[in-house]
Amino acid sequence: MKTVETIAELKNKISQYRQEGRSIGFVPTMGYLHEGHLKLISSAKSENDRVIVSIFVNPLQFGPNEDFDAYPRNLDRDRELAAEQGADLIFAPSVKEMYRGEPFATVNVHKRTNALCGKSREGHFDGVATVLTKLFHIVAPDTSYFGMKDAQQVAIVEGLIEDLYFSTELRAIETVREEDGLAKSSRNVNLTENERKEAPSIYRALSLGKQLIDEGEKDPDEVVKAVTAYLQTHTSASIDYISLLSYPSLEPVDRINGKLILAAAVKFTKARLIDNITLNHQ
């Protein structure tokens, strides 16, 4: 497996893959890979001749109060893990390589942003859309892989690809969970021992909500109430939000119908965890 740091070198490799008639799967990441990422890479590997993983902590998607510098980085370990899953190429550019000074142009997203985590992260998804535009242009992947753990990001990338007619196809991959149901996340290590025991209640609470809907509940408020009550009873975490929205449009619903997402964000002492379940009920 090769690691390249410049766009010119990456483009050379990609031309070579194209000339050989290889299909290209792309997994854009900010590095510090965990099992969620690894499933994206192995999924890409099973569906494409060549898999490119980008590792780039994108300054444009960090707000002024979010710590870009403190974001964890470990390229050597990432390279090893990606190689084990069959990645063919790591693209690990510097910030200077991706942004030559202040951006000349940015891609700004006007829908699906003002809900869930986007509410408190103004400009975050513009940064995501801008860097993905560059990466999609450079890599020109047949298929791009994103994890459903960040369902809002999936919804926004789906909208972006459709609206601006990018030629890549989006593949959304299911959340990877611990045996007890807790969604895998680099942040889980920041839980205290007791919080770690409570944390599987997030997925249990969401599953309870799903069960209510499966059993015929049609009122979104009742579902949110039940999920909230479960979390309040079973964890010491404070609730950031519990939302039941249309998916992928992420708009409030009056009645349970169609494609929906039930999502939660909760704060433990040193870790803010998110999780979600998507549903389709007529």
Place this chain on the structure above:
Amino acid sequence: MKTVETIAELKNKISQYRQEGRSIGFVPTMGYLHEGHLKLISSAKSENDRVIVSIFVNPLQFGPNEDFDAYPRNLDRDRELAAEQGADLIFAPSVKEMYRGEPFATVNVHKRTNALCGKSREGHFDGVATVLTKLFHIVAPDTSYFGMKDAQQVAIVEGLIEDLYFSTELRAIETVREEDGLAKSSRNVNLTENERKEAPSIYRALSLGKQLIDEGEKDPDEVVKAVTAYLQTHTSASIDYISLLSYPSLEPVDRINGKLILAAAVKFTKARLIDNITLNHQ
């Protein structure tokens, strides 16, 4: 020559060209073609196997006080003229085909916009960048053709392609002029008989400025003064701006050096005309 109105049909044609190994030249226009456009089409034809001309009056690049509805349209005539120059395909989508409701995402330009015509057209180049992003994605042209008459647009498209790594190459084509030097424009028909006689003075004034620089003038203000004086003496038009800026960055310069643009915009009673000369002086 074929005319297609849907993105799906256009993409089919383009896949076919690609499978046949044809190179694709692209001329994006808002229609109502004049000789400037025709030179773009013939240039594209001389350098590519297939030439696609888009005809789309883009609502996103019109300001609230600019009359999108009154913009002149004549598709039948455009088709004929484009065919004569060797265009292979006209893409003439409806507004609904290009924008499904309010834009999900827009491409916003942060440099080179606040000068020349951009000063008085807030958001105009965001609209241009957004529609070109869609068109570049749909057409995937090897080379895209723009006229130097709108030098600011060329500078912005050049920045856009470089900054976001679009895979098309930009070709800037020299301004087409009447025998007396007046730049060709659909707006020239709105000149009175007397104004039409005066209008070649715009290019003469710019040429005078170039001559001063060729002869050694190093002070931009002196050049602008001379161009202004010439225009005031030889025309009844009011001057919107005379600017001497770096090119393509479009920034003010203290001293004449490097790549520059000398540009003018003047208003006759019913026509606002623009013209420019680019220079390279060390």
